[in-house]
Structures are given as structure tokens and as C-alpha cells.
Amino acid sequence: MATVSKVINNYSDVSSKTRNKVNKAIELLNYQPNVVARSLVKKRSWTVGMFLLDFFTNPFISELLDGLRKSLEDSGYDLLFLSPNLSNPDYTFTKHCISRNVDGVVMFGVDRTNQNFLDLLQAEMPTMMIDTDLLGPRTGYVTADNRRGAYLGVQHLVELGHKRIAFISGDLGCLVGQTRFSGYQEGLRSNDLPYYAKYVEVEEYSIEGGYKAMKRLLQLPEAPSGVICSSDYMATGAIEAIREIGKRVPEHISVVGFDNTFYAELTMPKLTTINQNITLMGMKAGEHLIRMIENPDYSPPTEIVPADLVVRDSTGQYKE
Numbered sequence: 001m002a003t004v005s006k007v008i009n010n011y012s013d014v015s016s017k018t019r020n021k022v023n024k025a026i027e028l029l030n031y032q033p034n035v036v037a038r039s040l041v042k043k044r045s046w047t048v049g050m051f052l053l054d055f056f057t058n059p060f061i062s063e064l065l066d067g068l069r070k071s072l073e074d075s076g077y078d079l080l081f082l083s084p085n086l087s088n089p090d091y092t093f094t095k096h097c098i099s100r101n102v103d104g105v106v107m108f109g110v111d112r113t114n115q116n117f118l119d120l121l122q123a124e125m126p127t128m129m130i131d132t133d134l135l136g137p138r139t140g141y142v143t144a145d146n147r148r149g150a151y152l153g154v155q156h157l158v159e160l161g162h163k164r165i166a167f168i169s170g171d172l173g174c175l176v177g178q179t180r181f182s183g184y185q186e187g188l189r190s191n192d193l194p195y196y197a198k199y200v201e202v203e204e205y206s207i208e209g210g211y212k213a214m215k216r217l218l219q220l221p222e223a224p225s226g227v228i229c230s231s232d233y234m235a236t237g238a239i240e241a242i243r244e245i246g247k248r249v250p251e252h253i254s255v256v257g258f259d260n261t262f263y264a265e266l267t268m269p270k271l272t273t274i275n276q277n278i279t280l281m282g283m284k285a286g287e288h289l290i291r292m293i294e295n296p297d298y299s300p301p302t303e304i305v306p307a308d309l310v311v312r313d314s315t316g317q318y319k320e
Contacts, residue, residue, distance in 0.1 A: 016252040047079075048104050068282035124138045127140075150180040152271065153183075153184075165199065169201070229256065250316030251316065257271045273309075
């Protein structure tokens, strides 16, 4: 029985031959471990909490959750959504996590100035942030290489002959906004193109946000011939604004999105976009969190997932 227990609990001091025999027997008997007993022995709930300050309707969120769920399930953990909207001001996020008996926390869409979150980081609860660069004694974060992604978008448009390149951004005060804006500026500099503040618009990460920002850009005396949007949703709104004035994408204006969600292939035309491998980001967040939960000495990581350009139909050669 001791050997079986070691296999079930993934101890390393079991030979591969013995491990295979035990796993075959488990499969044959359809054995299900007693979660309650396992929790009592290991003093864990085998549950990870998630504070999610965004909408489930966003395809970015669904792909992120898909990767996170896979990594947690592979290690026997469940995912519990925790509400960030607490009616009792004395009932902090830290108390919320303790009352729900979660082993660790994942956070996405966090306002880095929210004292509730800052208190939670100091409580030494194993925590993984996604797209927010907050670090603590037991807190790490995962993000995409947003700077390089925006740079690649500019480079792509320059290679197509575009010189008036605009940038539609989300909040420039957060990690994602800052790094994408930095990549946009770097792309201009490396191609000896001037930076004009008039070509930068800031809006919310939504179709409506992209639409409103693009409407303002189109009113400029010299409207941009190419635009990089900080999300595929924003790019969809930008395309709609361009269509409204009788212009076509990419014949008159080229549009680049960001995220490479499934939504990018549903737009007309199909969207050229920056792929930040959202599912992998979710998986990495889960993997690192589990390591922190299971090993108190595991150093909280900073992981940057590579970004690359996916060329589809919304960008084309510049025409006078």
C-alpha cells in the first residue's frame, strides 16, 4: 500500500517499471483517490482561487482560462472564482481567500493600486498575477512579450510602405499598455520615423473603444495609413469606423490587432494580429502557482511568453 500511495502522490523514489504497473492497476480498477483524505494528510484543499476583474465574454479571458484549467486539472486542483466585489469593507481579499480555504490565487485585470490586493501579496499566499507586474514574497507574474509584439506590428507596416502609423492603446498606466506603447515607439525609431502624439489614442479594451479612437484618428488632416490596436476587439471597432466613412481595409488603411484570439479569424477581412499565446500564459500561471504551493522554497517567477506576428488579410501595401 505504501508504494501505491507514493505513485498516487507522485513521489520520485519509485522506479518507472513499478510506477507503470501501479498506474495500470489504477486504470483497470477505475480507482479514484479520496480527495478529503488527501486534503487532511497534506493540509491542502486542492483548490485555487481566481480574482477576475473582467468579462467572461472576452475571448482573451476564455482562452486564458482554458490554459489555466488544463494545468490545474493535470495536477489535481480545482479552480474557484472569487468575487472582487465585497460589500463588507472589513471583509478583505485575504480573509476571503482564507474563508474559502484556497491553496493559492491567480489574479487577472488587477488595479495595482488596490490596497486589498497589496495586502494579499504581503500575506504570503502563493499568488500568480497575469499581465500585472506585482511581486511579493510569494507572488510572481506571467505576461507576453508585449514590447516585441508591438514592435513587430510597426515593422510589418513599415515593410508594406506605411509611414503614418497610429497606435490605439488601452490604459498606458498598466504593464501591458506601457510595454506595447514602448514597442510602438521603438519600432518608429528603428525605422527613422518621427513620433507624433496625435497618432496615439487611448481607450478601453473593447470594440466601442477601438471604434471611438479610430473615429478621432480619421478626423486628422493627415489620417494614418496604418494602425496598431491593443486588442483584436479594438481592431474590430477600428475597422467598423473605417467602413463608416466609405474606406476599405486594407486598400485604404491597414489594421493590426493584438492577442490572436479566435475572434481574429471571424472578422472581415481576417485580422493580421500579434499572437501572444494566451493559452500558454494561462498554463504557465497554473504551473508556477502549483510549484509555489507545493514547494515553499520555490522562488516566485517572472515569465515572459514570446509574441509573434500572424499575417492575414487586414494589412496591405501602402497606396497613395
